[in-house]
Amino acid sequence: MSINISDIVSDVEQGLIPANVYSDEEVFELEKERVFGKAWMFLAHESEISEPGDYVVRRILDDSFIVVRDAEGQVRVLFNMCLHRGMQVCRAEVGNASFFRCPYHAWTYKNTGQLVGLPHHKDAYGGDKGLRKDEMSLLSPPSVDSYNGMIFASLDEDAPSLEEYLGGYKFFLDFYTKQSEEGLDVEGPQRWRIKANWKIGAENFAGDTYHTPHTHHSVVEIGLFKEPKASKRKLGALYFADIGGGTTYHLPSGSFEEKVAYVGYPENMIESMKSVWSPEQQAMIAEAGFMPSAATILPNLSFVHNWPQINEDGLVVPFISIRQWQPVSSTETEVYSWFAVDKLAPDWYKEASYRAYLMCFGSSGMFEQDDVENWTSITTVAKGQLAKRLKLFSRMGLDKEGELLSEPVEDWPGPGRAFTGFGEYNQRSLLRLWGQYMLGNDPVRAKDFTPTPL
């Protein structure tokens, strides 16, 4: 191993990022084991498999999983490898099945994972003497859990609970995933590959408001979304809590109802939000005046929420996208991008919000098109020798001694801490967490570690 991970993490903790972390194969090999092998990884949303037998096939890097709702309605996560000789059990991406039959030797599994049939049990195995079906089930990851319908799994046998892992971030997750008691309807994903390192998108969504006015200048020019003007963008708050953080837009003054209506939610959805969100959650929008926009939970799960104008009549409608930066290699990422809308939203809203999503994000989204160009280009030039020596300057918000240039938001109604103005606080926090995992530590349960030391 030619990289020194301690040195890299030391630099990263000071907001100086060796540029080759965005391309280095050894870094990626270590990430596979220490980050993706330990963290809680998003797989699917329950609404994607709403009926018994519904399944999607998802992965944690190179591990393929059938995420299926069994006949009793329970969600199962099954390792997609036949117990016999390792054949890929399910070669479709999505569908509905009561049983999965391996095409190699016809071993048959119920959609619970239980082995229920195989040919010539008596002749080939001497019946139960050689093989007991009731003792055999497709493997599952050691830890599976869900929050607001978001199904996560961890490959770590000693993982903390999902609840503990998400920590204070749950407060912010609710904005995207719990706008009513019914929760989300999630559609998709669009999948496409970009020749960029996975961390770049994760960091961008966690806290990069500084890029919005310039990278996304064109969307303001064409009247798609007027908020990203620089003078306004810096008024938003950048928050971070335990395992993730995000950006917000500052809204014009008004009550909770007025602010949420300003971004385009209809009355019944606003009433529903009032009934499911805590006073503190509502205060973040109302009294503090901040509407969540982009966010990232370590390692590679992000969200975005904007409210563009979608027709010539000036209709402004919000949308939610859930996305995952699925690493393919150190220099390539497969983006999974879902559209999410609350189940109780009116039909007109679901259609309009979907249009808003397609215009802004996803494979053809007008914001996302320019983001991808940036990230691909970074990865291209991060591959050489000088990239190892270039320490990228990720110290926005700090002075030369590493002290804060501005104070955190006072009376921040949520967990964690927040700043207004431009700053790379969240990117540094995300990479601090990354760094701990890379050193083989457990930042979630470590008593002496915080992602937000300042």
Next chain:
Amino acid sequence: MATTEDGSAVKMIPYTNETHQEVHQFLVWEAELLDSRRYEDWLNLFTKDVVYKMPVRTTKAHTLEESVLNGMDHFDENLYTLRKRIDRFETEHAWTEDPPSRTRHFVTNVRVYPSDENGELLAKSYLLLFRSRGDAHSPDLVSAERTDVLRRVDSGFKIARRDILVDESVLRTQNLAVFL
């Protein structure tokens, strides 16, 4: 092939027929407009009520006909949203296409069918889009079949509806800052 409502095959208009040749020429001309980035002229090829849709393709057991994902598309455009996309490329700030991609839209296997609607035709074509950016990466290929509803107008044809059936479930191109 195309089928009527009762499932019987609609006969393809012969290649020797002038209608086929007009449509074929129209589609080849459209490809030239796209590859030379004449986006205003390209946009003028669509009717006011156009629907331009590219569903997400997926892999489902036992079926090719239904191998699209319900509820998610790569494109689901009307004239307003296509207009916005073109407007964006006409600002000087659409960084993803500056420098521009070098594209080549290969249009083949054109099949034209009569339509029940007066003044309309159905046109299917294969598309292979070659896309190259810069000098560091291999080019992208995007393969698809387009099914178009064409309406006769004075100047020739306009596209009233385009359904694009892309052949990959995971696109191997960095974004759809190009059209199919």
